[in-house]
Amino acid sequence: MYDVIIIGAGVVGAHIARALSRYRLRILLLDKATDVGDGTTKANTAIVHAGYDAKPGSNKARLNVAGNALFEQVCGELDVEFDRCGTYVVGVSEEDRATLEDLYRRGRQNGIRGLSLVGGPEMRSREPGITESVTGALFAATGGLVDPFALCYAAAENAVGNGAELLLETEVQGFLREDDAVVGVRTNRGEFRSRWTVISAGVHADDLMRAAGLDGFTITPRKGEYFVLDRAARAQVRNVLFPCPTPVSKGILVTPTIHGNVMLGPTATDIDDKENLSTTPEGLNEVLTGALKLIPGLESRQIIRSFTGLRASGSTGDFMIDAPKERPGLLILAGIESPGLTASPAIALEVVEMLREAGLELQERAEYVPLRRGIPRFSQLSPAEQEALIARDPRYGRIICRCETVTEGEVVAACHGAIPARTYDALKRRTRVGTGRCQGGFDLPLVLEIMARELGLSPLEITQKGGASNIVVRRTKEVAE
Numbered sequence: 001m002y003d004v005i006i007i008g009a010g011v012v013g014a015h016i017a018r019a020l021s022r023y024r025l026r027i028l029l030l031d032k033a034t035d036v037g038d039g040t041t042k043a044n045t046a047i048v049h050a051g052y053d054a055k056p057g058s059n060k061a062r063l064n065v066a067g068n069a070l071f072e073q074v075c076g077e078l079d080v081e082f083d084r085c086g087t088y089v090v091g092v093s094e095e096d097r098a099t100l101e102d103l104y105r106r107g108r109q110n111g112i113r114g115l116s117l118v119g120g121p122e123m124r125s126r127e128p129g130i131t132e133s134v135t136g137a138l139f140a141a142t143g144g145l146v147d148p149f150a151l152c153y154a155a156a157e158n159a160v161g162n163g164a165e166l167l168l169e170t171e172v173q174g175f176l177r178e179d180d181a182v183v184g185v186r187t188n189r190g191e192f193r194s195r196w197t198v199i200s201a202g203v204h205a206d207d208l209m210r211a212a213g214l215d216g217f218t219i220t221p222r223k224g225e226y227f228v229l230d231r232a233a234r235a236q237v238r239n240v241l242f243p244c245p246t247p248v249s250k251g252i253l254v255t256p257t258i259h260g261n262v263m264l265g266p267t268a269t270d271i272d273d274k275e276n277l278s279t280t281p282e283g284l285n286e287v288l289t290g291a292l293k294l295i296p297g298l299e300s301r302q303i304i305r306s307f308t309g310l311r312a313s314g315s316t317g318d319f320m321i322d323a324p325k326e327r328p329g330l331l332i333l334a335g336i337e338s339p340g341l342t343a344s345p346a347i348a349l350e351v352v353e354m355l356r357e358a359g360l361e362l363q364e365r366a367e368y369v370p371l372r373r374g375i376p377r378f379s380q381l382s383p384a385e386q387e388a389l390i391a392r393d394p395r396y397g398r399i400i401c402r403c404e405t406v407t408e409g410e411v412v413a414a415c416h417g418a419i420p421a422r423t424y425d426a427l428k429r430r431t432r433v434g435t436g437r438c439q440g441g442f443d444l445p446l447v448l449e450i451m452a453r454e455l456g457l458s459p460l461e462i463t464q465k466g467g468a469s470n471i472v473v474r475r476t477k478e479v480a481e
């Protein structure tokens with residue numbers, strides 16, 4: 001019997017588990033995927049939004065601003081990289097000037113500090129590669145960059161360290177009911193009973209609501225396609241640059257990533273299939289065309305990767321956070337599209353307060369530890385620190401991924417972490433192995449060998465992302481001998 005079951009180990013579910021793990025509660029965080037953060041959390045623009053574009057008075061506006069303010073504390077406690085570098089919305093016409101002023105006013109209404117309007121010439125000096133058409137920009141000093149997966153993983157790991165249970169590859173297929181009340185979940189691994197069940201299932205939240213007998217709220221997956229550029233492109237892009245927004249999206253932006261690459265995108269196309277993560281020639285063409293409108297000098301030969309993320313676009317246009325009276329025991333988070341990553345730490349605190357108000361007894365645990373430390377990042381250490389690390393464990397002296405300078409020591413540590421990397425993608429996201437210019441071309445055989453050794457598997461059993469995504473499909477006679 002759990003006190004709280006959280007369905008979905010994305011960045012929102014992970015923060016809820018962490019926030020609840022401060023109290024004497026039995027918590028179960030479950031996800032149908034092979035790793036945490038495998039839904040929308042792993043595929044988005046990774047910006048900690050300032051909060052100027054959400055409608056004043058909406059949940060999105062309130063939780064964006066509250067979440068943004070928590071990032072230094074949360075990332076400090078969880079050992080997650082965060083850069084409050086500020087963000088720009090760039091205008092390229094007289095009409096855009098009016099849009100920038102609207103955004104400025106809206107931001108002030110939402111209570112944001114650090115907003116300023118910048119003239120065209122000033123913007124050109126701050127971003128030398130920017131289009132000559134620039135007429136001005138809105139600068140939001142509180143905007144920033146983060147690694148969304150690291151944030152999710154770190155929050156989940158900290159929750160587990162504080163006693164929460166995590167079950168992966170566990171899909172909720174229905175709810176246990178006693179009259180109107182929800183008293184647990186039915187999954188592919190059996191039934192789990194709980195006093196409270198929190199739906200935090202991204203694009204699938206409405207499917208689960210229907211399974212609980214609640215209609216009326218629908219989620220449309222809205223596809224966003226991206227390009228990732230090699231680190232070399234960073235020389236051409238100094239800042240986070242949004243174009244002026246459209247009614248459905250913030251537009252195709254050009255942004256550095258926290259790891260020093262450049263990212264272009266996303267598109268915004270409504271689709272029917274919640275599993276469709278394909279990229280399309282039309283979508284990617286739109287990404288490049290849009291990005292070149294901001295930085296005309298970008299070179300397509302710098303592209304090293306494309307990917308798609310799905311926004312959980314809700315029918316009300318706002319985040320839905322509700323404990324419906326007709327289903328006691330159920331708390332629903334739905335339509336958590338952008339700025340959901342930014343809002344996630346604040347959403348978690350709000351959920352805790354809602355559960356407290358609904359009668360869940362919250363007694364603080366004296367042994368709660370808010371701090372969590374990640375595995376050492378060899379490439380970020382000073383030469384002296386690197387030497388000390390190698391002296392302690394020589395596996396840190398063996399570089400496995402040349403593009404990103406990732407060592408065998410880091411790969412081994414990720415295989416044995418609190419939430420072990422059991423797939424190649426899980427390892428990539430924890431260590432950055434295979435994310436550079438060669439995209440795993442050089443390191444993959446070495447990584448498979450180490451993963452197989454550390455996880456006690458055959459290289460044939462290592463998958464990219466679980467299921468039938470095996471990387472090596474058979475051993476040739478020669479190799480076997």
Ligand SMILES: Cc1cc2nc3c(=O)[nH]c(=O)nc-3n(C[C@H](O)[C@H](O)[C@H](O)COP(=O)(O)OP(=O)(O)OC[C@H]3O[C@@H](n4cnc5c(N)ncnc54)[C@H](O)[C@@H]3O)c2cc1C
Pocket residue numbers: 007008009010011012013030031032033036037038039040041042043044045046047048049170171172173200201202203204205208223224225266309310311312336337338339340341342343
């Ligand atoms: C293109 C794009 C750009 C974005 N850019 C930004 C940005 O720059 N800044 C920002 O703040 N936000 C951004 N967002 C929004 C942000 O990414 C999301 O709001 C956030 O990741 C949502 O997290 P989540 O935990 O709610 O959902 P998810 O990460 O999708 O997690 C839901 C989890 O539920 C699991 N699940 C689903 N159904 C079941 C089931 N039946 N049983 C068990 N598990 C289940 C899934 O496997 C998944 O892991 C963007 C989103 C997109 C798509």
